[in-house]
Amino acid sequence: MKKENMRKKGTVYEEKAVLFLQEKGYRILERNFYTKFGEIDIIARDGDYTVFIEVKYRKNGNAGEALEAVTQEKQRRLFQSAKVYLYVKKYRLDLPCRFDVIAFQGEEMRHIENAFSFS
DSSP: OOHHHHHHHHHHHHHHHHHHHHHTTOEEEEEEEEETTEEEEEEEEETTEEEEEEEEEESSGGGOOTGGGSOHHHHHHHHHHHHHHHHHTTOOTTSOEEEEEEEEETTEEEEEEEEEOOO
8 A cells, every 4th residue: 555545544543543532532732743763653642641542454454463563663753742842832741741652453443541551
């Protein structure tokens, strides 16, 4: 699949994730925040938490499960990008944050709150 088609498909599933999060009461702060470490798909507020959300889509299990795509390296890059976001927005670095993943396997969606953390 061409990169531009993949991006269009990614945008469709990111939009589904945003609608789902808004229905749960999340306030969307930012979408597609880019840093030299990579992109954060969605940044939102959930109560006291700033939530950095990775959205992954897989048509089926042939290329692996959607959740498997959030590797330790991807997690590290998301963490680095989150630190950049907090710095740029002048948030305190001890602000309560978490990392969620929304995974689509076909049309089935899973939302994993606090999917990974760093100490």
